[in-house]
Amino acid sequence: MPDYAFIGKNMPRIDSRAKVTGEAKFTADLKLPRMLVGKILRSPHPHARILNIDASEALRIPGVKCVVTGKDTRGTKWGVFGYTQDQEFLTRDKVRYVGDEVAGVAATTEDIALEALDRIRVEYEVLDAVFDPMEAILPGAPQLHEGFENNINIHVPINQGDVEKGFDESYYVREDTFTAAEDSYFQGEPYAVAARFDLDDNLEIWMPNAGPHMKAKPLSNALGIALNKVRVRKITIGGAFGGRSEICPGDYICALLARKTGRPVKIVYTREENSIATRQGHALITTLKTGVDRDGRVIARDVTCYMDGGGYSSTGPIATTVPFLCMEQAYRMDHVRYNGYRIYTNKPPRGMIRIHGRAFACGVDVQLDMIGEHLGIDPVDMRLRNARQAGDYTNTGSHVASCAMQETIVKAAEKAGWKEKWGKLPPLHGIGIGCNSVQTGFPMGIRGGSQAIIKMNEDGGATLISGVVDNGQGNDNMLVQIAAEELGIRPEDIQLISADSEVTPSDPGAYSQVSTFIGGHAVKNAAANVRNLLFETASNMLEADPSDLVARDRMVYVSGSPAAGIPLKKVIRKTLARGKAVSGEGDYWPKVDPKREWIKNPYGQVCGAFSFGTTIAEVEVDPETGQVRVLEVTVAQDVGFALNPLVLEGQFQGSIAMGGQGGVLTEAHTWDGGFALNPTQLEYKVPLACDMPKINTIIVESNDPEGPYGAKESGMSIAMSAAQAYAAAISNAIGVHMTDLPITPDKILKALEEKAERESGVGAPD
Amino acid sequence: MNRLPLELTVNGEPISLAVEPNRTLLEVLRDDLELTGAKEGCGEGVCGSCTVLMDGKAVRSCLTLALEASGSEIITVEGLSEGGALDPLQESFIEHGAVQCGFCTSGMLMSAKGLLLKDPHPTKDAILRTLGGHVCRCTGYTKIIEAVEATVDGSAEER
Numbered sequence: 033m034p035d036y037a038f039i040g041k042n043m044p045r046i047d048s049r050a051k052v053t054g055e056a057k058f059t060a061d062l063k064l065p066r067m068l069v070g071k072i073l074r075s076p077h078p079h080a081r082i083l084n085i086d087a088s089e090a091l092r093i094p095g096v097k098c099v100v101t102g103k104d105t106r107g108t109k110w111g112v113f114g115y116t117q118d119q120e121f122l123t124r125d126k127v128r129y130v131g132d133e134v135a136g137v138a139a140t141t142e143d144i145a146l147e148a149l150d151r152i153r154v155e156y157e158v159l160d161a162v163f164d165p166m167e168a169i170l171p172g173a174p175q176l177h178e179g180f181e182n183n184i185n186i187h188v189p190i191n192q193g194d195v196e197k198g199f200d201e202s203y204y205v206r207e208d209t210f211t212a213a214e215d216s217y218f219q220g221e222p223y224a225v226a227a228r229f230d231l232d233d234n235l236e237i238w239m240p241n242a243g244p245h246m247k248a249k250p251l252s253n254a255l256g257i258a259l260n261k262v263r264v265r266k267i268t269i270g271g272a273f274g275g276r277s278e279i280c281p282g283d284y285i286c287a288l289l290a291r292k293t294g295r296p297v298k299i300v301y302t303r304e305e306n307s308i309a310t311r312q313g314h315a316l317i318t319t320l321k322t323g324v325d326r327d328g329r330v331i332a333r334d335v336t337c338y339m340d341g342g343g344y345s346s347t348g349p350i351a352t353t354v355p356f357l358c359m360e361q362a363y364r365m366d367h368v369r370y371n372g373y374r375i376y377t378n379k380p381p382r383g384m385i386r387i388h389g390r391a392f393a394c395g396v397d398v399q400l401d402m403i404g405e406h407l408g409i410d411p412v413d414m415r416l417r418n419a420r421q422a423g424d425y426t427n428t429g430s431h432v433a434s435c436a437m438q439e440t441i442v443k444a445a446e447k448a449g450w451k452e453k454w455g456k457l458p459p460l461h462g463i464g465i466g467c468n469s470v471q472t473g474f475p476m477g478i479r480g481g482s483q484a485i486i487k488m489n490e491d492g493g494a495t496l497i498s499g500v501v502d503n504g505q506g507n508d509n510m511l512v513q514i515a516a517e518e519l520g521i522r523p524e525d526i527q528l529i530s531a532d533s534e535v536t537p538s539d540p541g542a543y544s545q546v547s548t549f550i551g552g553h554a555v556k557n558a559a560a561n562v563r564n565l566l567f568e569t570a571s572n573m574l575e576a577d578p579s580d581l582v583a584r585d586r587m588v589y590v591s592g593s594p595a596a597g598i599p600l601k602k603v604i605r606k607t608l609a610r611g612k613a614v615s616g617e618g619d620y621w622p623k624v625d626p627k628r629e630w631i632k633n634p635y636g637q638v639c640g641a642f643s644f645g646t647t648i649a650e651v652e653v654d655p656e657t658g659q660v661r662v663l664e665v666t667v668a669q670d671v672g673f674a675l676n677p678l679v680l681e682g683q684f685q686g687s688i689a690m691g692g693q694g695g696v697l698t699e700a701h702t703w704d705g706g707f708a709l710n711p712t713q714l715e716y717k718v719p720l721a722c723d724m725p726k727i728n729t730i731i732v733e734s735n736d737p738e739g740p741y742g743a744k745e746s747g748m749s750i751a752m753s754a755a756q757a758y759a760a761a762i763s764n765a766i767g768v769h770m771t772d773l774p775i776t777p778d779k780i781l782k783a784l785e786e787k788a789e790r791e792s793g794v795g796a797p798d
Numbered sequence: 799m800n801r802l803p804l805e806l807t808v809n810g811e812p813i814s815l816a817v818e819p820n821r822t823l824l825e826v827l828r829d830d831l832e833l834t835g836a837k838e839g840c841g842e843g844v845c846g847s848c849t850v851l852m853d854g855k856a857v858r859s860c861l862t863l864a865l866e867a868s869g870s871e872i873i874t875v876e877g878l879s880e881g882g883a884l885d886p887l888q889e890s891f892i893e894h895g896a897v898q899c900g901f902c903t904s905g906m907l908m909s910a911k912g913l914l915l916k917d918p919h920p921t922k923d924a925i926l927r928t929l930g931g932h933v934c935r936c937t938g939y940t941k942i943i944e945a946v947e948a949t950v951d952g953s954a955e956e957r
Contacts, residue, residue, distance in 0.1 A: 044892050051900030052888040052907060054835020054875035061834035220839055220847065220901030220935050270837075270901035271935050303840045504899025504936050678895040685938030686898065693938075713840035713933065721939040722930040 042678040059224035070299035071145040073135040075127035078378035078706030079161035090151040095144040116345035121284035128343030131308040136285035165375035186374035193367030198332025202323030210395030212773035213700035215313040221270020228296035243541020244533040250279040264533040272503035274384035277543035307711035311383035315340040316391035332367040344381040349630035355389025361469035397756040434736035436670035437644040444668040448648040462765025466756020470749035473546035473639040481621035483537035484558040492601030499539030500551035501531035518559030520583025545745035557618025643745040645669035647757040658777025668730035672744030691751030693719040696758035809877025824859035835875035846932030849905040856912030875904035894945035898936035
């Protein structure tokens with residue numbers, strides 16, 4: 033490893049001081065002069081036509097300043113893609129889920145705003161609703177949107193090779209179906225938005241986001257103002273996990289209220305609203321048919337997946353594809369076919385989530401164990417034989433430049449004591465393994481690249497400008513760490529200006545695992561350009577070739593002679609005195625196939641790099657209660673290169689909590705028709721400190737040739753491999769392959785009971 | 799609604815206010831006193847993000863009526879660092895990487911502080927039970943637990 037000053041070292045995050053003192057401001061903490069309280073009236077019906085809205089009584093309440101409805105809008109429909117534009121931010125014709133936005137109110141106090149919501153009279157014509165995707169696709173089911181026959185919102189068809197021929201050639205073929213209920217993000221911070229307009233119709237707006245530019249564009253469209261009049265400001269963000277990657281109707285409603293009243297307005301969602309009316313994770317029904325040779329190598333796989341998409345498209349085409357991508361990246365196979373269907377139902381819209389497609393992901397691994405069991409092959413060997421390798425192409429044509437999947441399997445198995453434990457654990461005690469791969473980014477067209485700008489002052493300090501946003505994972509620190517390394521200054525010498533749509537250049541956003549790979553890369557390139565400028569000056573001062581110079585610890589010197597160096601600030605002043613500004617820019621665009629499209633052409637290079645990893649979980653099941661106790665979890669992840677191991681470990685541990693501990697043991701929404709029964713923090717069970725097992729983290733470095741310093745992704749794929757490992761471990765403990773997620777105590781007890789019945793039936797002829 | 803007088807000390811400063819009886823301590827801290835370090839994550843006492851110290855004891859300020867705090871001494875996260883010097887817990891959270899998005903951080907700190915005021919040498923079990931009343935969605939808790947443990951005097955075996 034090169035001798036870096038900051039890269040590769042444990043570095044406490046630059047944003048943590050403000051967060052431990054309470055100084056960091058989140059959106060709900062903002063208070064602007066004359067600010068009003070905004071509230072949203074939501075549909076009580078899962079499916080209904082709006083016949084009339086009468087706000088006159090609400091408007092007569094003293095303190096109510098404004099009511100907005102669909103009539104105040106331009107009728108712009110939102111969709112991430114041109115062909116998925118189906119959601120009005122304030123619906124004019126009908127509502128499609130319990131919680132759909134019907135009207136907005138701005139008032140002087142919260143109590144008055146809530147009173148006003150009660151006094152808005154909405155006349156609905158209630159329509160038949162449909163809540164089950166398998167019912168929604170049947171002829172005669174209630175139709176949610178025009179132009180989407182049988183409520184099929186998205187169909188992703190992929191067909192590579194000859195699957196039928198592959199099955200014919202297989203030694204063993206099996207088909208299994210895996211299911212999972214909807215899950216939720218439960219970010220620490222409930223959604224909030226604050227907005228104000230000036231007299232020139234410039235909007236200033238704050239909200240949790242996964243990319244300020246991704247918010248600005250739809251707001252510009254919906255409000256009918258130029259992009260440079262929408263100023264999405266930087267604010268501390270309390271988590272995203274995929275749930276804040278697109279515009280939220282509340283953003284638009286808040287802006288409308290602010291524009292109409294001429295005063296700042298803030299809307300703070302309740303926890304229930306955050307669960308129901310932002311996004312949720314999809315419910316899935318995934319059928320996997322897999323054919324293998326005698327050694328367990330996958331020859332062909334045919335996957336059909338039905339995803340419950342809720343009322344609107346959201347990130348539909350991406351959401352329908354990503355579970356497939358993770359599978360085809362993680363494991364080799366000769367032939368593959370995929371039919372992914374995203375179906376509209378009268379439930380809240382579903383987006384991307386950290387354990388995206390848990391039934392799909394867990395299904396792939398649990399089924400590998402079923403196959404291994406049939407063939408007498410150890411699960412670790414099953415994975416080693418099928419693991420992706422560097423230099424491969426995925427079935428849909430992405431070149432995998434760096435990959436240490438096999439190394440992660442071997443290292444995790446060694447650390448977890450797999451050989452000593454597999455098949456040798458006492459009853460109700462199990463161990464399981466899961467492998468996953470996540471793509472570092474997607475083809476995003478004109479939003480696919482990031483740019484950074486750096487300017488240096490005569491005192492040696494720098495200002496760094498980047499569009500990358502930090503939603504909690506540590507991106508701010510990553511940007512500063514890279515700039516400090518490249519410029520040879522200290523992190524405290526850098527002022528970061530980021531995630532502001534007015535000041536900072538475009539960036540793909542922090543929701544497709546690209547912040548380091550693309551945004552960090554752009555900062556590295558910008559800093560290198562500034563450094564080269566300084567080396568030009570310094571080469572005269574030191575009478576040396578620029579290529580022999582080093583910038584480190586605020587000095588510039590000839591490599592090997594730090595004692596004879598000159599202060600960096602002197603070089604800056606000299607450069608300025610020469611009449612040259614000490615600033616620079618740099619950008620980075622991933623090498624993706626621009627012709628790849630989610631539905632029309634799902635082939636070609638999908639992103640610049642892929643991360644790979646393995647989780648192994650060891651569990652114990654209580655046969656009386658069905659409770660699972662997780663004893664130890666080991667994770668080995670190929671992150672490319674660890675820029676900051678301290679932050680990475682935190683990502684690993686958080687991924688295990690969300691993906692394994694929560695995602696497999698407890699997390700799911702329950703429903704009564706279109707009503708979610710558990711939208712609150714009390715009812716929806718996320719893991720707590722006392723639930724967490726011992727976690728072993730192993731960082732594996734494959735040094736990606738394109739990644740900055742060799743770095744790739746780390747935050748999402750462990751959440752998925754953890755879910756897979758937990759599902760496999762429970763299955764191993766109880767001797768039943770579990771196919772429905774989450775694996776709650778009632779399902780475990782039922783499985784144990786059925787197993788006992790089966791065994792007594794076979795073993796006791798009477 | 800009629801307002802009633804409320805006198806209390808917040809972060810060492812005597813405060814005199816008139817508040818409606820239905821207002822929570824969290825609302826008064828955030829809206830009237832502009833101390834926004836305590837957060838509302840759930841509004842029903844589950845997430846722990848609103849935790850403050852009331853007479854040295856950690857309480858959920860979203861479930862505490864402001865008038866219940868009459869005459870008491872409140873410490874919020876803003877009052878944890880005295881004269882600009884960070885509390886050892888705050889330092890430890892930074893050093894151990896226990897902070898990610900930061901939304902739960904102030905509540906975690908105040909509960910941990912409440913525990914250490916009561917018992918300067920808590921067992922790991924006591925730490926887990928205390929932090930078990932808080933929801934963090936980012937960290938998986940490992941580094942938060944490590945950060946609190948690191949501020950406890952004496953080795954883990956002795957405790």
